[in-house]
Amino acid sequence: MAEASSRRAVLAGLGGLGAASLSACATTGRGLPAVAGPSGFLATPLAPLRMEVDRITKITVCLRPFRAMGPRLDVETVAGKRVVHNYGHGGSGWSLSWGSAEIAAGKVLEGGTREVAVIGCGAIGLTTALTLQRAGAKVTIYAKERTPYTRSARATGTWSPDSRIADADKVSADFPALWERMARTSYAAYQTLLGLPGEPVAWSDRYTLFDALPAPRGPGPVNLAPPVRFVTYNERLAGLVPSMRDLPPGAHPFPVARARRGVQMQFNVADLAHQLTTDFLLEGGRIETMVFDTPADIARLKEPVVVNCTGYGARALWKDESVTPVRGQIAWLAPQPEVRYGLYYRHVSVLPRPDGIVVQQVGESEMFGYGVADETPDRAEAEDAVRTIAKLYSPSRV
DSSP states (O other): OHHHHHHHHHHHHHHTOOOOEETTEEOOSSSSOEEBOTTSOBOOOOOOOOOOGGGEEEEEEEEEEEETTOOBOOEEEETTEEEEEOBOOTTOHHHHHHHHHHHHHHHHHTTTOOEEEEEOOSHHHHHHHHHHHHTTOEEEEEESSOGGGSGGGGSOOBOOTTTTOOBTTTSOTTHHHHHHHHHHHHHHHHHTTBTOTTOSEEEEEEEEEESSOOOOOOOOOOOOOOSOOBOOOGGGGBTTBOOOEEOOTTSSOSSSSEEEEEEEEEEOHHHHHHHHHHHHHHTTOEEEEOOOSSGGGGGGOSOSEEEEOOGGGHHHHSOOTTEEEEEEEEEEEOOOTTOOEEEEETTEEEEEETTEEEEEEOOSSTTTTBTOOOOOOOHHHHHHHHHHHHGGGOGGGO
């Protein structure tokens, strides 16, 4: 009975239905209970997420441009132009954009030119154009669509520098160091955008929740190897980015057996893209609408050097079959300005952004969505993801 009473008290806080007393826990007003931290201080209560399917405002789908060997950053001559490629960043486009831009810009400028065309107006195109511009180049962006209509605008908006970035069995020996260079450069660049109006870049607490405690390791069943063994490089950034830690019982308000908490960088993609575009234009850049059907179309450009930042579009434009789509869908719920934390539970990720609450089914492994090029929204998937998180805030869990 004592345990049941304790769980009811926690859920009362989760649902914002009243005040309750808990061991090492106190409830203040509406929302999740305030929990005593390791030093005995009373933490700020967590506002409850309103996970209701009738709060879904839109459903978007993005195809991440995965390349088994990692992003393409080589140089070739096409239609009499020197072309520097910068695409194929999987689920790490925004996270690696500045570092990748630095590498591409270096290859552009080593030829001595200062007249440059950038094809593509997504995360990679914008950061590449700005990096070149700030190095003294005169830059024009040519694109079919402005940033709000690109696939980059449909990104989750979390710092994820090694998300589906490469296949561990296909990368070159020097790729891990190259990845680290891109990640560290991008991380430093995003630090300069913290604290600005509109919060283009911000920090948020994240909770990873488990229904059961870790099971003892055993031999387990024999599983077939997946077609891709995605790299994991975050250990190379140890000491640079904050790490997560397990919370002891009573130190979190969620009705689960185990919880981990950390802090993570996130992007308000709408404001970030707007700010980068504005900076590019204010610093003398130009954006022109242009459609490219084949690589030969770049002969129309007056600039002698072109940076190809077409992302997943490179698969069709450059006939690059090494680009594999990885489908990702987001259910957008109406914004909750009072919510300042994200969470991960039962393979569903939730991220609070000023433009909406991002709810995303991420699957049991990173193979989820691999090879799927269908960009049609799946309402059933969206509602299932929302209802999964709603269970954390439902009295029925008592």
